[in-house]
Amino acid sequence: MASTISSVPFTGTSEQEAKLKExxxxxxxxxxxxxxxxxxxxxxxxYLPIEVQTMIAEGLGIPLEKVYGVATFxxxxxxxxxxxxxxxxxxxxxxxxxGSGDIYEELxxxxxxxxxxxxxxxxxxxxxxxxxxxxxxxxxxxxxxxVYGRLTPDAxxxxxxxxxx
Amino acid sequence: xxxxNIKINGVDVSxxxxxxxxxxxxLAHIEIPTLCFLKDINEIGACRMCVVELGNGKLVAACVYxxxxxxxxxxxxxxxxxxxKTTMELLLSNHRRECLSCIxxxxxxxxxxxxELGVENEGYYDGVKTESEIDDSAVHMIRDNSKCILxxxxxxxxxxxxGIGVIGPNNRGFDTHISSAFELGLADTACVHCGQCIAVCxxxxxxxxxxxDEIIDAINDKSKHVIIQTAPSVRAGLGEMFGYPIGTNxxxxxxxALHRMGFDAxxxxxxxxxxxxxxxxxxxxxxxxxxxKKEEVTLPMITSCSPGWVKFIETYYPDLIGHLSSxxxxxxxxxxxxxxxxxxxxxxxxxxxxxxxxxxCTAKKFEMGRPDxxxxxxxxxxYSLTTRELGRLIQRMRIKFNELPDEEFDAPxxxxxxxxxxxxxTGGVMEAALRxxxxxxxxxxxxxxxFMEVRGTQGIKEATYNVExxxxxxxxxxxxxSNARIIMEKIKAGNPDGWTFVEVMACPGGCVxxxxxxxxxxxxxxxxxxxxxxxxxxxxxxxxxxxxxxxxNPAVIKLYDEYLGKWGxxxxxxxLHTSYVKRTVNKPLDELTTK
Numbered sequence: 164m165a166s167t168i169s170s171v172p173f174t175g176t177s178e179q180e181a182k183l184k185e186x187x188x189x190x191x192x193x194x195x196x197x198x199x200x201x202x203x204x205x206x207x208x209x210y211l212p213i214e215v216q217t218m219i220a221e222g223l224g225i226p227l228e229k230v231y232g233v234a235t236f237x238x239x240x241x242x243x244x245x246x247x248x249x250x251x252x253x254x255x256x257x258x259x260x261x262g263s264g265d266i267y268e269e270l271x272x273x274x275x276x277x278x279x280x281x282x283x284x285x286x287x288x289x290x291x292x293x294x295x296x297x298x299x300x301x302x303x304x305x306x307x308x309x310v311y312g313r314l315t316p317d318a319x320x321x322x323x324x325x326x327x328x
Numbered sequence: 329x330x331x332x333n334i335k336i337n338g339v340d341v342s343x344x345x346x347x348x349x350x351x352x353x354x355l356a357h358i359e360i361p362t363l364c365f366l367k368d369i370n371e372i373g374a375c376r377m378c379v380v381e382l383g384n385g386k387l388v389a390a391c392v393y394x395x396x397x398x399x400x401x402x403x404x405x406x407x408x409x410x411x412x413k414t415t416m417e418l419l420l421s422n423h424r425r426e427c428l429s430c431i432x433x434x435x436x437x438x439x440x441x442x443x444e445l446g447v448e449n450e451g452y453y454d455g456v457k458t459e460s461e462i463d464d465s466a467v468h469m470i471r472d473n474s475k476c477i478l479x480x481x482x483x484x485x486x487x488x489x490x491g492i493g494v495i496g497p498n499n500r501g502f503d504t505h506i507s508s509a510f511e512l513g514l515a516d517t518a519c520v521h522c523g524q525c526i527a528v529c530x531x532x533x534x535x536x537x538x539x540x541d542e543i544i545d546a547i548n549d550k551s552k553h554v555i556i557q558t559a560p561s562v563r564a565g566l567g568e569m570f571g572y573p574i575g576t577n578x579x580x581x582x583x584x585a586l587h588r589m590g591f592d593a594x595x596x597x598x599x600x601x602x603x604x605x606x607x608x609x610x611x612x613x614x615x616x617x618x619x620x621k622k623e624e625v626t627l628p629m630i631t632s633c634s635p636g637w638v639k640f641i642e643t644y645y646p647d648l649i650g651h652l653s654s655x656x657x658x659x660x661x662x663x664x665x666x667x668x669x670x671x672x673x674x675x676x677x678x679x680x681x682x683x684x685x686x687x688x689c690t691a692k693k694f695e696m697g698r699p700d701x702x703x704x705x706x707x708x709x710x711y712s713l714t715t716r717e718l719g720r721l722i723q724r725m726r727i728k729f730n731e732l733p734d735e736e737f738d739a740p741x742x743x744x745x746x747x748x749x750x751x752x753x754t755g756g757v758m759e760a761a762l763r764x765x766x767x768x769x770x771x772x773x774x775x776x777x778x779f780m781e782v783r784g785t786q787g788i789k790e791a792t793y794n795v796e797x798x799x800x801x802x803x804x805x806x807x808x809x810s811n812a813r814i815i816m817e818k819i820k821a822g823n824p825d826g827w828t829f830v831e832v833m834a835c836p837g838g839c840v841x842x843x844x845x846x847x848x849x850x851x852x853x854x855x856x857x858x859x860x861x862x863x864x865x866x867x868x869x870x871x872x873x874x875x876x877x878x879x880x881n882p883a884v885i886k887l888y889d890e891y892l893g894k895w896g897x898x899x900x901x902x903x904l905h906t907s908y909v910k911r912t913v914n915k916p917l918d919e920l921t922t923k
Contacts, residue, residue, distance in 0.1 A: 164459075164460070166511050166920075167510050168510050213509075216509070220914065221913075226509075227914055228496040228517075229493060231498060
């Protein structure tokens, strides 16, 4: 299995680090503190890259694998950052029967990332979701708060091109 | 403790309160199959192989279910048998079944149980298999998750026995698999190469990197002079692969087998263990004398024979590596002498010698590649095999091991003292060192050579010896890296117990229970002290030895007289000593190699 280290460079600040260390210090000796520390770390950074998980492991005095095992067990944790533009493709029933699976595959191909991934330049991230309440426009995807409906795979390059900067 | 009365298969059984059904059944000599269960370290009731039926018809895991008064248990009801069989069939559906060529064939707990449970169609539930890749990044071992059954024994050995925890379950549900953080290869983790994960694995998912083919090529290369050394513990473990009871010393047959395979010389690591002792005792005395003169010196001195332990201290206590003896391990001392002293004595260049070792250890495969382990300008060791590899090599060469006569090691590096032999057991290095150091310090011949206080398989042992000319000397012995950590925390805190000399071996019980020894199935491991049985083979050997102190081994005396000069001489230092490096637990990202 290929390494799951995010290809997006880590841009954590010293303020974020100080905040995380403070949280670790306050919870270090509390039994069962790993999950709360991880949740608050994700609140600070938006995701749990190896740099952050290593800080947690070293701060709590536990193996990195222990942190990683928990991070990959629970769906609430993510190893990848959200891109500047987060694309969410609806795979709910209505969208799916209208071909949103093909849209999703096209996006994966175009962006070169998998579900939950983020392009190395930090620009686009890709996720699936279940129903955004616009079934009449199926198949639907959202880029940040913008909704795109009645999609075909051919339309994808043009839409992505709008997000140049 | 109070006893509780229960009924198992209609028979009255009385067992101590707090016992599990499994323990109570054992008292009544009723066998319940287990698979994931490892006493003390992996009691998680995960595999469901040990299910039994209660009076109310419920199936429960016997390994974790506590007994209570009046409990009725059936261990072989139709419901139980059907459940175990189905569980096994489901396990097999996600297991890459290649039993004909699998390294664990005939020694596989899954295979054995499957047969015993009456599985008729091993592919009954076949469907999609969990995706996996082979991790061969580490120098010492391979992980093939396609054969993993997620019993988590390896995880328990790494985390609980060794206190390291570089492997664990990642992801969830059908995607669950055992590997390291961020799916990095083992080579990029703080793995110390001890191989305890391999020792407890019930299937062929974990195994050592195998060099049997290379050895066969070397033996048949007429331009090479191929020599082999065997560690003390190999003779106490190898027999298990040929049907001998655990703890049988098969030294003579092992030597005979090696002679027949065509090695040019068959030598004994016990010899270089003796050399290790004279160098280490000399170093200890030097440090103690310096300390008496109030010179700056690091005490306690800690042994450096166990490469898993050495990597552990380098990784977890890098600021304390000054405590390590600078002595190479017996494997490396042997290799260094083979390519200098021995090569010169037979008129060969170091490059013409192929130096092979057989070790109860997987970390030796890592140690041979460390820096500062090439006394003659070429690596001291060319191949390091485990006891298991030697067993397989003997089988490959179709040698009828059990019918061999007993033969003796070759001269000059086959001669050893009993002190060298007991190196394989926890406390053995300490005892061997004391047999020499105490005599050298007091200047008087030791009357009693048995230091019983440091024997036995307890994880941590302490003793105080009154040494004439020095007073009370306090020593400590630890085996298993979780125990080593306890010792190291004390040393870090200023050594409050005043230890002068400390022995640490990475594997619990010492090398006899090393990660390269023949695998002992869980159902035996859980009921028999394998470490004690194998160690006894070594202590019995020692008791019979003519020479029982390393410095009295005539071959060692000759080595120093003819070649090295005095113990601790400059030449001895050049050939027999090494240096250590500081490491980090989590590698910096730019140093990762398996991304």
